[in-house]
Amino acid sequence: QLIAARVLDDAGDVQQNLDCDKPVNLELMFQINNQLPGLYGYLEISKSDGTVVMVSDSLDTQPNPLDNLDAGRYSINILIPARTLGPGDYNVYLNFTSRAASKFNVDSPGIVLSFSLSDYTSVRGSDRPGFFSTLLSWNVIKQLPR
Secondary structure, three states, X not given: OEEEXXXXXXXXXXXXXXXXXXXXXXXXXXXXXXXXXXXXXXXXXXXXXXXXXXEEEHHHOOOOOOOOOOOEEEEEEEEEOOOOEOOEEEEEEEEEEOOOOOOOEEEEEEEEEEXXXXXXXXXXXXXXXXXXXXXXXXXXXXXXXX
């Protein structure tokens, strides 16, 4: 069961307005009441208009860190690297499921966080369209005459 969720900047401070040049840390605090095999988390990041930009779940890396946790309180930190998401407003949707549960959905809190990203350093800045803010290198190589 989700207890709390926060967006943290790279200094560990709670923020809603962040810089594209800094990582975004999603911190999720939750309670496990009973050990549950196959428990996994699903996270979806979408633009404010509902367009899904990124999906992650705890099964992306093996072993699944949520599988068979003992009863108790835990926190999950999910780090979105700097320059991954483009400038704009985002919502974070969360769901916990398990095939071993009597109901597939164990906890479905839905949209648990919102945050905004701004681009202060690139030429296009926060006017850059698209989903990503990755800055690509343009490597120019002079071609020799044939």
